[in-house]
Amino acid sequence: MPWCEDCSKFWNPNTIPPDGTCPTCHRIIADPPDTRVPWHFWLLVAGLVLYLGWRVIQGFQWLIGNEQYAWAAVAGVVLAASCGWGGYYALQREPDEEPSESEPS
Secondary structure (H helix, E strand, O other), X not given: OOEEOOOOEEOOHHHOOOOOEOOOOOOEOOOOOOOOOOHHHHHHHHHHHHHXXXXXXXXXXXXXXXXXXXXXXXXXXXXHHHXXXXXXXXXXXXXXXXXXXXXXX
């Protein structure tokens, strides 16, 4: 638990700001927390993408196997349009900019 000498108080790690300063006197009392996303989260995301991708392939196989060619074509167009829109949106997005210290926020 972080201890502040000036305030003579223990602080709960959840109440400390991200920069590790005391909420009262703003003196640095703790190391900033590690805010990176854990590796096993990305492993879970990759597994989910693979699973859902395979389910989409199975859905197309089922539609074609049951002679639902029109629905397969509609689903293919919708899938292609959504992927194209997502790619376009990702390319057009501007990166998040942080204000400089000289600019007032």
